[in-house]
Amino acid sequence: MLKGKELPVAFVTFKSRWGAAMAAQTQQHTNPLLWITEMAPEPSDVSWRNLSIQYKILPVYKIGVILAATLLTIFFAVPVTAVQGIAKFEKLKKWFPPAMAIEFIPGLSSVVTGYLPSAVLKGFIYIVPFAMLGMAKLGGSISKSKEKIKACNMVFYFLLGNVFFLSLISGSLLDEIGEYVSHPKNLPSHLAALVSSQADFFMTYILTEGLSGLSLEVLQPGLLIWDFIKSRTYCRGKEKDLYLYSLQYFRVIPIVSLSILIGIVYAVIAPLLLPFLIVYFFLGYAVYINQIQDVYETVYDTCGTFWPFIHHYIIVAIILMQITMIGLFGLKSKPAASVSTVPLLLLTIMFNEYCKIRFLPAFRSHSIQNAAENDELDEKSGEMEHNFDKAIEEYRQPCLVPVSFTQSDSSLYQPLITSW
Amino acid sequence: MLKGKELPVAFVTFKSRWGAAMAAQTQQHTNPLLWITEMAPEPSDVSWRNLSIQYKILPVYKIGVILAATLLTIFFAVPVTAVQGIAKFEKLKKWFPPAMAIEFIPGLSSVVTGYLPSAVLKGFIYIVPFAMLGMAKLGGSISKSKEKIKACNMVFYFLLGNVFFLSLISGSLLDEIGEYVSHPKNLPSHLAALVSSQADFFMTYILTEGLSGLSLEVLQPGLLIWDFIKSRTYCRGKEKDLYLYSLQYFRVIPIVSLSILIGIVYAVIAPLLLPFLIVYFFLGYAVYINQIQDVYETVYDTCGTFWPFIHHYIIVAIILMQITMIGLFGLKSKPAASVSTVPLLLLTIMFNEYCKIRFLPAFRSHSIQNAAENDELDEKSGEMEHNFDKAIEEYRQPCLVPVSFTQSDSSLYQPLITSW
Numbered sequence: 001m002l003k004g005k006e007l008p009v010a011f012v013t014f015k016s017r018w019g020a021a022m023a024a025q026t027q028q029h030t031n032p033l034l035w036i037t038e039m040a041p042e043p044s045d046v047s048w049r050n051l052s053i054q055y056k057i058l059p060v061y062k063i064g065v066i067l068a069a070t071l072l073t074i075f076f077a078v079p080v081t082a083v084q085g086i087a088k089f090e091k092l093k094k095w096f097p098p099a100m101a102i103e104f105i106p107g108l109s110s111v112v113t114g115y116l117p118s119a120v121l122k123g124f125i126y127i128v129p130f131a132m133l134g135m136a137k138l139g140g141s142i143s144k145s146k147e148k149i150k151a152c153n154m155v156f157y158f159l160l161g162n163v164f165f166l167s168l169i170s171g172s173l174l175d176e177i178g179e180y181v182s183h184p185k186n187l188p189s190h191l192a193a194l195v196s197s198q199a200d201f202f203m204t205y206i207l208t209e210g211l212s213g214l215s216l217e218v219l220q221p222g223l224l225i226w227d228f229i230k231s232r233t234y235c236r237g238k239e240k241d242l243y244l245y246s247l248q249y250f251r252v253i254p255i256v257s258l259s260i261l262i263g264i265v266y267a268v269i270a271p272l273l274l275p276f277l278i279v280y281f282f283l284g285y286a287v288y289i290n291q292i293q294d295v296y297e298t299v300y301d302t303c304g305t306f307w308p309f310i311h312h313y314i315i316v317a318i319i320l321m322q323i324t325m326i327g328l329f330g331l332k333s334k335p336a337a338s339v340s341t342v343p344l345l346l347l348t349i350m351f352n353e354y355c356k357i358r359f360l361p362a363f364r365s366h367s368i369q370n371a372a373e374n375d376e377l378d379e380k381s382g383e384m385e386h387n388f389d390k391a392i393e394e395y396r397q398p399c400l401v402p403v404s405f406t407q408s409d410s411s412l413y414q415p416l417i418t419s420w
Numbered sequence: 421m422l423k424g425k426e427l428p429v430a431f432v433t434f435k436s437r438w439g440a441a442m443a444a445q446t447q448q449h450t451n452p453l454l455w456i457t458e459m460a461p462e463p464s465d466v467s468w469r470n471l472s473i474q475y476k477i478l479p480v481y482k483i484g485v486i487l488a489a490t491l492l493t494i495f496f497a498v499p500v501t502a503v504q505g506i507a508k509f510e511k512l513k514k515w516f517p518p519a520m521a522i523e524f525i526p527g528l529s530s531v532v533t534g535y536l537p538s539a540v541l542k543g544f545i546y547i548v549p550f551a552m553l554g555m556a557k558l559g560g561s562i563s564k565s566k567e568k569i570k571a572c573n574m575v576f577y578f579l580l581g582n583v584f585f586l587s588l589i590s591g592s593l594l595d596e597i598g599e600y601v602s603h604p605k606n607l608p609s610h611l612a613a614l615v616s617s618q619a620d621f622f623m624t625y626i627l628t629e630g631l632s633g634l635s636l637e638v639l640q641p642g643l644l645i646w647d648f649i650k651s652r653t654y655c656r657g658k659e660k661d662l663y664l665y666s667l668q669y670f671r672v673i674p675i676v677s678l679s680i681l682i683g684i685v686y687a688v689i690a691p692l693l694l695p696f697l698i699v700y701f702f703l704g705y706a707v708y709i710n711q712i713q714d715v716y717e718t719v720y721d722t723c724g725t726f727w728p729f730i731h732h733y734i735i736v737a738i739i740l741m742q743i744t745m746i747g748l749f750g751l752k753s754k755p756a757a758s759v760s761t762v763p764l765l766l767l768t769i770m771f772n773e774y775c776k777i778r779f780l781p782a783f784r785s786h787s788i789q790n791a792a793e794n795d796e797l798d799e800k801s802g803e804m805e806h807n808f809d810k811a812i813e814e815y816r817q818p819c820l821v822p823v824s825f826t827q828s829d830s831s832l833y834q835p836l837i838t839s840w
């Protein structure tokens with residue numbers, strides 16, 4: 001009975017880092033799908049639920065998640081286009097006549113026309129990262145940080161599609177996509193025309209993002225409301241979920257990356273956007289330094305595994321900028337400039353390939369030399385035995401961890417005046 | 421002085437297969453470009469010249485070779501198009517009036533129109549693999565077999581471009597390419613129209629290939645002539661180069677793969693081609709069995725490393741066939757059949773991905789389990805020491821190998837009557 005319930009998954013503790021690095025990087029069995037070794041994530045980072053998924057059916061989960069994320073990305077366009085169409089004041093008056101009342105209040109009209117579209121978009125977009133994380137959790141990653149990286153990627157491409165491109169093309173979405181598919185050669189010039197016409201929208205987007213987005217980040221209204229509801233209803237008296245109070249990389253990184261993308265794409269076309277972006281980044285720096293130092297809990301260490309993805313987003317931004325520039329030079333009838341931007345694009349792609357070969361392996365696997373050096377240091381300081389003992393203790397299923405009441409001795413439970 | 425000439429390349433002998441497999445598969449240094457380990461090729465397979473190329477500048481060599489091969493593939497079109505254009509009898513009469521004389525000799529006219537285009541193409545194509553091998557040798561591969569695999573790949577894509585596609589589109593090459601780039605959506609239907617119109621040409625191609633190509637393979641006129649020239653001129657009296665007499669996979673595999681491709685693409689469109697193909701394969705089987713067993717020298721063992729590439733060529737053929745079918749169903753106004761072929765295409769691509777994950781690692785690295793098992797077998801039979809000693813002896817630079825006159829004691833040097 002129990003044998004049937006046993007999972008073919010195990011945490012193996014090695015006596016040295018060297019041995020662990022060796023085992024993690026080599027192929028053990030002739031069938032590479034039968035016996036897979038990889039470095040275990042941190043104890044608090046293990047996704048215990050996903051470990052029980054059979055390796056055979058993992059690709060099905062992965063394809064399912066990619067499909068779901070793609071569908072969300074594509075069909076999210078429908079409500080956003082509708083809302084953005086309405087939020088244009090001229091259309092709003094036509095479809096909803098009472099809105100004309102806004103015109104009689106001085107100042108409100110300009111706020112509505114300039115501010116409403118991006119505020120509405122922002123509201124929709126706030127929910128998406130959590131939906132993406134929910135999907136990524138079904139993707140079968142063995143660690144929570146990998147789930148978050150997956151969610152981060154999905155959110156970035158979602159934002160790229162639904163904020164950047166959709167804001168560019170607005171109205172006739174299907175016509176535009178049909179145009180791209182049947183005439184990819186015209187893409188750069190088309191993109192350039194669209195990008196240069198939508199500079200105003202992105203200026204207000206950056207402004208909204210900087211003012212409302214970052215102030216909301218400080219105030220944390222969503223989290224506070226969620227926490228309030230949770231603590232009053234079904235989680236009453238339970239211990240608080242620390243993960244909720246950790247920095248949500250999967251939400252923050254794509255939003256910041258999108259601002260970088262907008263900045264890079266508009267740097268030449270509409271340089272007036274850049275001062276706003278600088279203010280945004282300074283404000284963001286101040287806010288996130290505060291949040292990371294004083295507000296968020298550090299639940300696990302990702303060891304910088306998000307960096308290659310941020311690098312990838314920046315490369316995407318640069319490539320997009322260069323394609324736009326090729327188109328723009330063409331539109332301005334400067335074919336020589338247009339043609340000489342093409343090698344730049346190729347160089348960017350080659351630089352990216354070089355970075356992949358040179359730096360990516362450092363994020364994927366620990367080098368044997370490092371492992372051996374660290375082993376030596378441990379042996380000198382005599383911590384080898386201690387580390388080994390600790391490693392055995394650490395990886396324990398959450399339900400098997402003995403309940404420790406000592407953990408919750410916060411100041412709330414301590415008497416205000418110590419009795420003596 | 422000597423220190424400056426030292427190369428940062430070494431053959432390392434391990435005491436066990438297990439250790440060698442471990443070292444080959446792991447990343448040794450934090451900088452993955454600074455310390456690279458891989459399994460050494462067979463002693464007779466080592467490309468000593470390429471070992472002296474610095475790893476830093478290897479990518480330059482590789483990109484250079486790819487560029488050169490691409491240029492050859494693209495601009496080879498020029499003479500072929502010219503020759504094929506002329507070889508069409510109607511055009512031949514127009515450009516070269518004396519050719520009209522052919523019409524007066526009975527039977528010759530049909531031979532010229534049916535046979536000449538593919539014979540001319542065949543002549544050109546015979547030289548290309550050797551040119552590609554020459555280029556691949558500059559690519560900086562550490563083993564001769566890898567050079568040949570590279571040449572094999574380049575030759576296959578060359579044949580795909582210059583035999584298959586160019587024969588399809590003939591005449592107006594640039595117009596066609598422009599068409600593809602600006603309207604990729606029309607590619608399937610366009611391809612289907614072209615493929616179904618050129619069935620006759622490929623029938624004669626397979627026929628030529630089967631009759632002349634395979635009989636030339638048996639007779640080896642090129643090799644005999646080359647050998648004759650060489651032995652009479654600059655190589656007089658020297659030892660014969662064994663590599664010249666080994667099976668030229670880089671020439672044979674792409675040609676056979678192209679026949680498979682033509683067969684798969686035309687299987688549904690022009691099934692009359694298939695009997696010719698079967699005759700071709702039977703003939704080929706007979707010829708190559710004879711050649712491999714009795715004619716060619718086995719210089720080194722590639723351990724089946726060519727197989728993943730043949731698999732790749734077959735997948736390319738299947739994908740091409742499915743794209744053609746999508747187009748053909750569209751042309752025959754069967755949109756339902758056309759749309760339901762699309763999932764088949766996706767399944768083919770997914771099958772290919774699965775094969776890459778499941779089977780490719782077995783060709784790239786030796787599994788630890790296999791290595792350990794073989795080590796145990798060696799230890800039981802007491803061959804461990806012997807193997808270790810042999811390994812040290814084997815990898816020796818060609819110029820350092822002591823000249824052994826005993827090797828050339830062929831029947832030519834032995835006296836006909838032994839003196840006693």
